[in-house]
Amino acid sequence: MITDTLKISRRSFVIGTAAVGGGLALGLHLPLGGRAVRAQDGSPEINAWVVIRPDDTVVIRIARSEMGQGTLTGLAQMVAEELECDWAKVTTEYPTPGASVKRQRAWGDFGTGGSRGIRASHEYVRKGGATARTMLIQAAADAWGVPASECRAANSVITHGRSGRTTTYGKVAAAAAQLTPPADVALKDPQDWKLIGKSVKRLDTMNKLTGAQVYGADLKLPGMLNAAIKDCPVFGGKVKSFEAATVRGMPGVRHVVQVGDAAVAVVAETWWQAKTALDALPIVWDEGPNARVSSATIADMLQAGLDADEAFVANQNGDVKAAIAGAAKTVEAVYAYPFLNHAPMEPMNATALYTADRCEVWAPTQNGEAAFAATLEASGLPADQCEVYKLHIGGGFGRRVTQQDYVTQAVLIAKQIPGTPVKLLWSREEDMTHGRYHPVTQCKLVGAFDANNTLIGLHMRIAGQSILSAVRPEALQQGRDPVVFQGLNPSGEFAIGYSVPNLLIDHAMRNTHVPPGFWRGVNINQNAIYLECFIDELAHAAGQDALEFRRTLMRQHPKHLAVLEAVAERAGWGTPAPQGVYRGLAQMMAFNSYVAACAEISVTDGNKVKVHRIIGATDPGYAVNPAQIERQISGSFVYGLSALFLEECTVKDGRIVQENFHTFDSMRIAQMPKVESIIMPSGGVWGGVGEPTICVAAPAVLNAFFNATGRRLRSVPLKNHGIQLV
Amino acid sequence: MVRLTINGSSIDVNVDPSTPLLWAIREQVGLTGTKYGCGMALCGACTVHVDGQAVRSCMMPVSAAEGTQITTIEGLAAGGVLHKVQQAWLDHDVPQCGYCQAGMIMAVAALLKDKPQPTDADIDATITNICRCGTFQQVREAIHAAARA
Numbered sequence: 001m002i003t004d005t006l007k008i009s010r011r012s013f014v015i016g017t018a019a020v021g022g023g024l025a026l027g028l029h030l031p032l033g034g035r036a037v038r039a040q041d042g043s044p045e046i047n048a049w050v051v052i053r054p055d056d057t058v059v060i061r062i063a064r065s066e067m068g069q070g071t072l073t074g075l076a077q078m079v080a081e082e083l084e085c086d087w088a089k090v091t092t093e094y095p096t097p098g099a100s101v102k103r104q105r106a107w108g109d110f111g112t113g114g115s116r117g118i119r120a121s122h123e124y125v126r127k128g129g130a131t132a133r134t135m136l137i138q139a140a141a142d143a144w145g146v147p148a149s150e151c152r153a154a155n156s157v158i159t160h161g162r163s164g165r166t167t168t169y170g171k172v173a174a175a176a177a178q179l180t181p182p183a184d185v186a187l188k189d190p191q192d193w194k195l196i197g198k199s200v201k202r203l204d205t206m207n208k209l210t211g212a213q214v215y216g217a218d219l220k221l222p223g224m225l226n227a228a229i230k231d232c233p234v235f236g237g238k239v240k241s242f243e244a245a246t247v248r249g250m251p252g253v254r255h256v257v258q259v260g261d262a263a264v265a266v267v268a269e270t271w272w273q274a275k276t277a278l279d280a281l282p283i284v285w286d287e288g289p290n291a292r293v294s295s296a297t298i299a300d301m302l303q304a305g306l307d308a309d310e311a312f313v314a315n316q317n318g319d320v321k322a323a324i325a326g327a328a329k330t331v332e333a334v335y336a337y338p339f340l341n342h343a344p345m346e347p348m349n350a351t352a353l354y355t356a357d358r359c360e361v362w363a364p365t366q367n368g369e370a371a372f373a374a375t376l377e378a379s380g381l382p383a384d385q386c387e388v389y390k391l392h393i394g395g396g397f398g399r400r401v402t403q404q405d406y407v408t409q410a411v412l413i414a415k416q417i418p419g420t421p422v423k424l425l426w427s428r429e430e431d432m433t434h435g436r437y438h439p440v441t442q443c444k445l446v447g448a449f450d451a452n453n454t455l456i457g458l459h460m461r462i463a464g465q466s467i468l469s470a471v472r473p474e475a476l477q478q479g480r481d482p483v484v485f486q487g488l489n490p491s492g493e494f495a496i497g498y499s500v501p502n503l504l505i506d507h508a509m510r511n512t513h514v515p516p517g518f519w520r521g522v523n524i525n526q527n528a529i530y531l532e533c534f535i536d537e538l539a540h541a542a543g544q545d546a547l548e549f550r551r552t553l554m555r556q557h558p559k560h561l562a563v564l565e566a567v568a569e570r571a572g573w574g575t576p577a578p579q580g581v582y583r584g585l586a587q588m589m590a591f592n593s594y595v596a597a598c599a600e601i602s603v604t605d606g607n608k609v610k611v612h613r614i615i616g617a618t619d620p621g622y623a624v625n626p627a628q629i630e631r632q633i634s635g636s637f638v639y640g641l642s643a644l645f646l647e648e649c650t651v652k653d654g655r656i657v658q659e660n661f662h663t664f665d666s667m668r669i670a671q672m673p674k675v676e677s678i679i680m681p682s683g684g685v686w687g688g689v690g691e692p693t694i695c696v697a698a699p700a701v702l703n704a705f706f707n708a709t710g711r712r713l714r715s716v717p718l719k720n721h722g723i724q725l726v
Numbered sequence: 727m728v729r730l731t732i733n734g735s736s737i738d739v740n741v742d743p744s745t746p747l748l749w750a751i752r753e754q755v756g757l758t759g760t761k762y763g764c765g766m767a768l769c770g771a772c773t774v775h776v777d778g779q780a781v782r783s784c785m786m787p788v789s790a791a792e793g794t795q796i797t798t799i800e801g802l803a804a805g806g807v808l809h810k811v812q813q814a815w816l817d818h819d820v821p822q823c824g825y826c827q828a829g830m831i832m833a834v835a836a837l838l839k840d841k842p843q844p845t846d847a848d849i850d851a852t853i854t855n856i857c858r859c860g861t862f863q864q865v866r867e868a869i870h871a872a873a874r875a
Contacts, residue, residue, distance in 0.1 A: 068822030068859045201819050208824030209812040211759015211799035215825060218758035226753075251742060272741075272749035345763050345771055345825040345858050394761070394825030395858050428764045627819065631864065635822060638860025661768040661856060670850030672862035 044177035046135055048095070048106040049079055049128030052173035056156050058085045061095045063107035064117040065366045066204060067344075067396035068635075069690040070628035071117035073202045075125055077624055078118065081195040082129030082187065085169060086156040092203060097372035098387035110368035113401035113518055115591040115688020118624055122686055123187070130185040132176075139176035140167050190622065190683065199627030204392075216349045216364030216391040221421040224351070225254055226271035227413050228278045229424060231263040231434045234287040234654035235513050238262050241284045247277040256281065257416045265413050271425050290513040291654040298440060298512050298651060299336070305463025305508030306334065306444040312480035312509065315490045318502030320448075323457030327448035331541045333534055335445070336715040337526035338648035339656075340438035341664060342519055346394020347431040348406035352414035353421040354379060359386045359411060364393040366401035374404035378411035397639070398518035402471050403436045429659040436517025437649055437656075439465035441484075443530040447538045448502070455538060455553065457502035460488065460530065466509050467516045481509065486523040486590060487695070488531065493592035493687075494524070497560030498535070498553040514651060520639055524590045524695035529716070532586040532699035537712065546585055546703065547573055559682065560587055563596035563617040566678050570615045571598040581612060584703030586696040593687030594619040597637075597696035599673075603708040608726045609718075611641065611671070614697055617678035620687035626679050629689050634675035636694035642667040644698040645718045645725040671725045728788050732757070733801025743789035747781075748772045750788040751798060759799035759828045763856070770855030773829035774798050780836035782829075799828035802835060811835045814872035822859035830855045834869055843873050 043053040051059035060079045066072035076092050100107045108121060133153055140158040141148035144165060151160050156169045190196075207213035232238060242264050244256035252273030259265050264283055268274035305311075324330055350363040352375075359379035365371040365388070372388045379386060388407075393400060400406075410424040426434070441464030448457030466481035484507045486494045496505075519525075539549035547568050554561040564587040568574075577583055580602045587596035600613045616633040623629055646665040650657045658664040698716070705723075706712050713721055730737050732755055739754035751760050751774070760783060763771030767782035774783045775797040783791075802809045808816065811834050821827045830853070837844055837852045844852070849869055857865070 068824065070822070202821075204824075205816055205819060205821055208821040208827050209799075209808065209815050209831065210803060211757065211828050213824055214758070215761075217762065218752075220756070220758075270741075270749065270753040272745055272753060343858060345761070345769065345823065345856065347762070393823060395823045397858070425762075428762075428766075631819070631822065631861070634863045635860030638862060639858065642858075660766050661764050662766065666769075666856045666858060667860070667862075668850075668856065669853050669862040669865060672860075672866070675863055 044174045046132040046176050050132035052169045054170045056089050056168050056170035058090045060092050062092050063110050065112040067393035074118050074624040077195045078125050079129035082126045083133050084153040094390045097368040101383050112366040115691040119686035126187050131181050134182050135176040135179045136169050139172040196624050215394045217346050219351050219362050224421040225267050226274050227265045227267045227422050227424040228274040229263055229265040232285045234291045236290045237285050237287040240286040243282045247281045250277045253277045259409050259412045293654045294652050295650045301510050302442045302463045305510045308508045311506035313506045314485035315505040320457045320459045320502040320504040323502035324448045328451040329449040331447045333445050335530045336442045339440045341435040341649050342397040342399035344395025347426040349425040350407045350410035351423040352410040354414040355418050362389045363407050364391045366396045371404045371407045374407040378408045397520040432659050433656045436515050438519035439516040445534040453542045458500045460505045463508040463510050465511055465516045470516050487527045487588045495589050497557040499556045521691040521694040528588045528695035529699045533702050536703045559594045563594045563619050566617045567596045567598040567615045582704045582708035584700045586699035588695050590692040591688030593692040595692045595696050597700040599700035599704045601704045607722050608724050610726050611673040613674045615676045616693050619680050619682050620689050621685040623679050623681040629679050630677040632689050633677045633693045637697040638667050640694040640697040648717050728792050732796045745788050747783040747786045747788050747791045757798050757800050771826050771829040773832040780833045810872045810875040814868040818864050818868040820864040820868050826857045
């Protein structure tokens with residue numbers, strides 16, 4: 001795949017990274033000893049993960065991207081745990097994807113999506129720390145002429161037990177860097193962890209408080225120009241013509257360029273000048289046939305899929321059709337979930353500098369290697385003539401992980417102005433209307449009861465978009481998109497928590513011209529609403545308590561049940577709620593973590609919903625930094641509830657209607673419920689944290705709303721039902 | 727040419743007077759702690775203090791800021807000591823991605839100047855900044871901590 005000559009093709013590179021994205025454990029190639037690899041500041045690199053400066057500062061390399069989720073601090077904790085270094089001396093840096101490729105992917109996967117940042121790299125980064133510790137101890141032992149087995153390290157200090165001599169990591173780092181790394185190292189037993197599992201403060205806070213943190217949008221390079229861009233408002237459309245002469249004389253304007261076949265950019269001295277000129281630039285679009293598509297035509301297409309004969313099956317046992325046909329009673333419901341934009345606070349941006357033999361990109365990206373691949377393709381240059389420098393991200397949520405369209409655009413602009421760095425920044429309007437949207441789906445559910453009021457059958461038919469069809473068709477399984485079924489599979493890291501004797505969960509794929517993308521949790525958001533609200537409907541139809549009904553179906557799923565029981569117990573499920581307050585439950589398994597929520601809400605005037613409290617529980621296997629997990633739980637609830645109540649992207653004349661936060665709103669502090677977190681790691685497996693809990697807030701609130709009003713709300717957002725979040 | 731007073735220093739900026747204050751601060755003055763989020767005064771990422779009041783700088787023409795005292799996030803800490811809001815943010819590990827936090831901190835600093843002991847209702851009514859990471863629970867805790875400081 002990746003050759004020593006570095007003349008890799010984009011295709012082989014992407015396939016290589018895709019294989020890793022599928023969860024393949026990487027064969028890492030730690031740099032050989034004796035090479036004296038040095039960090040940029042000249043300090044010796046012990047291995048790919050650890051640099052130690054003479055003043056004992058420990059620089060830990062982080063390949064994954066920090067976008068607020070705390071991965072940077074968590075991964076540093078993992079390395080430092082095994083390194084036995086002084087945590088107060090730890091700092092971090094991002095390696096570059098180009099350097100990684102040159103070193104046979106020394107840092108493995110850079111992808112930061114699917115809640116994989118820690119769970120997919122925990123072993124090799126801990127080994128990186130343990131290997132470095134072993135080499136540092138060896139270097140000290142060599143200097144003292146004693147066996148390494150007589151030496152111990154703690155807090156960046158190495159001690160020879162018998163003589164009591166001590167030295168520090170900084171003093172032996174240069175010698176350690178010359179050693180051959182040990183072939184294998186043992187990792188600590190989790191019960192011996194001192195730093196993993198501790199709620200240490202984040203390493204990246206201070207600069208965010210003073211304005212010093214440089215995000216992608218803040219980058220300044222000498223001689224840099226600024227670009228504003230307009231892509232064809234209809235996805236799939238093209239530029240027909242534009243009148244550059246109209247704006248060339250405007251203040252600061254330097255270039256007006258076409259970008260690919262679908263976009264036009266104005267490049268000016270400042271971004272405000274570029275945007276002002278772009279707004280004045282006459283552009284004629286060839287909108288193409290997609291201009292006839294609307295939300296209504298898409299909804300009709302999805303609806304037809306609900307009863308289509310052919311569908312991809314993900315989870316099947318028994319004979320659901322026979323069960324439904326022979327049922328004493330059936331319950332049926334149709335749910336729907338819309339397109340959603342990610343709307344990260346920092347709009348898409350990237351900076352590129354192109355010359356005939358080199359292309360460099362600075363970008364806030366969730367996947368440095370994907371940005372690197374996009375740079376290769378757009379520049380037409382080989383890997384050894386390209387580099388990507390990751391910058392801090394002002395919110396990702398999946399928008400910046402797979403599709404690197406903003407990188408491609410920046411390179412295509414810079415290519416037309418060789419030798420001049422160009423920073424491309426999207427306006428909020430461009431960001432809202434050219435997202436890679438949460439896929440649109442509908443779901444029809446049918447439940448079948450026998451004469452004893454026992455659930456004997458469940459058919460869940462999803463109709464709608466497939467992300468993989470759009471972004472990674474080679475990952476489809478005989479046409480089936482496994483990502484559609486997150487939380488609904490018979491086993492694995494997205495396993496359903498219910499056993500029903502006759503079960504069928506299938507997907508009628510109905511793709512649209514609106515480009516889909518990964519979106520925090522993606523399909524667990526609607527799958528949890530579909531499944532958990534319908535299970536509530538079934539419990540109601542059976543005349544049973546929502547928790548008791550679930551317990552019966554969850555007997556074979558103890559970890560799913562444990563988190564549900566935990567939130568129910570904390571909330572006092574089964575005991576009276578405060579006057580006017582109603583409760584609702586939901587649970588799911590996603591990204592190898594088990595999650596549940598109990599929401600407490602009140603409803604006034606039939607439509608004003610106050611969410612008072614949500615108890616959220618997660619079992620992520622291991623909890624690296626509980627304080628950060630709490631923040632991911634409460635933060636994910638904000639993202640999930642904003643979508644539930646306030647957000648949708650609708651389509652008119654082939655384009656997205658919502659252009660800014662006045663029509664695509666987001667929760668404010670006044671609407672924030674009190675969130676109580678229960679973190680209950682049960683060990684054995686590593687689950688994700690950034691995404692899983694997002695999916696349980698919405699169904700828990702919807703089930704509480706039914707308990708409060710007797711109304712089932714089956715489509716999102718609730719604003720379309722006249723519901724206000726207060 | 728417009729003369730601005732930012733963080734106590736006078737700076738002449740050569741821009742069209744209709745240019746939003748946000749972009750003059752970011753592109754002419756070069757202080758990038760103040761963020762662009764929406765350009766419509768909806769999200770609050772661009773919040774600065776103009777004569778002590780919290781203002782969303784993306785909708786204020788630079789001409790209207792002439793003759794005022796402007797404080798940005800870079801000027802909030804006095805003499806190298808963090809403002810009590812920044813300190814509370816540090817103590818409570820508030821920021822996630824952090825992009826909205828400069829605006830959030832500036833809005834809270836202005837609130838505490840007006841109401842040194844704000845109630846939750848005061849906070850709800852005044853702090854309307856968008857945070858997509860969803861730091862609101864920590865923001866509320868840190869505001870009360872800063873009020874106690």
